[in-house]
Amino acid sequence: MTVASDPVRTPRRAFWGDARFFLGLLLIVASVAGVWLVVAAARQTVPVYAAAHTIVPGEPIAADDVTVVDVALGSVADTYLGEGHLGGAVVATRTIEEGELVPAAAVGDADAARTTSVVVRSAVDVPASVEAGTVVEVWAAPLLERGVYDKPRILVADATVVSVTRDDSMIGGGAAALELVIPRDDVSATLSAMADESALSIVPTTGAGS
Secondary structure, three states, rough: OOOOOOOOOOOOOOOHHHHHHHHHHHHHHHHHHHHHHHHHHHHHOEEEEEEEOOOOOOEEEEEEHHHEEEEOOOHHHHHEOOOOOOOOEEEEOOEEEOOOOOOOOHHHEEEEEEEEEEEEEEOOOOOOOOOOOOOOEEEEEEEEEOOOOOOOOOEEEEEEEEEEEOOOOOOOOOOOEEEEEEEEHHHHHHHHHHHHEEEEEEEOOOOOOO
16 A cells, blocks of 8 residues: 655745845835935035125125025024025124125124224234234324324224225335224224324234234
8 A cells, every 4th residue: 555645845934034024125225215315415405695705893794795605504504694684784793704604693783783993094014914804903102292102002902904905105115094893892092092193003913814
């Protein structure tokens, strides 16, 4: 008598094996999607303002003083002045270099500005490194009598140059008229020194022009 042999049985794949496969597939898809989102976010640009020229503290900022550029800033976009946010009377609260993106923190209300601008004439040569945006000290030597001056002293410790007009044709050479942004608290002393014909000198602060 022939004994019938049992058919070879194919082992069934465990359910947990299929689940692990699909879980791995989902992780791969999620990873690819995450990378795509990061790349897409990095490529997104927003229009913000950049300084069209060097803007000094206290200087009013108008549409002609800035240009609109599209930049990918990501999560820090809100820290810069965006297009359309230049309404009202605003001034720079610090020096903004030409081409620099305008930080929102570097712009303030004109009515609250604590600086103003004056024009002074330097009695001595002004270094070539002194230009718009340079931070300088203003020194004054009070006039004692015609041609005789007292010891120089610091009149304004922190001034910012708006513009420089040099006049090399004057005897002695190097004299210059400078428009400066100075603290309002220093205005009275500065005007008094000019009225008293004190000899004024412009000295760049340490590191200026480097």
